[in-house]
Amino acid sequence: MKQQSEQRIDHAIRLLLQTLERNVTDTGIILGEYEATHDDRELCDSIQYGALNAGYFAMKDAIETINNRLNK
Structure with a gap:
């Protein structure tokens, strides 16, 4: 059971x-x-662009955090 749960977590991480x-x-x-x-003004004014941009960097941070924890 323990080995199976470890395999499942490895699969889930991948x-x-x-x-x-x-x-x-x-x-x-x-x-x-x-x-x-x-243009730059339109980028600054776009709520949708700002939200997507924030999500983009949050995903990049998540990838980096996961990789850092796995490589310790």
Whole structure:
């Protein structure tokens, strides 16, 4: 039972990292497109852009935190 739960947590971590990395990539593309089509003022005024940007960096921080904890 103990070994099975350890295997399940390893699998869950891999899936979480894959999902976060895929979402960071997709979100980065969308942010890049938005930045290419809007000026700085529009970026600052956009609530949606600000929210997505915050989520993007939160996901990057989560990936870094997970990797740091796994590599200790």
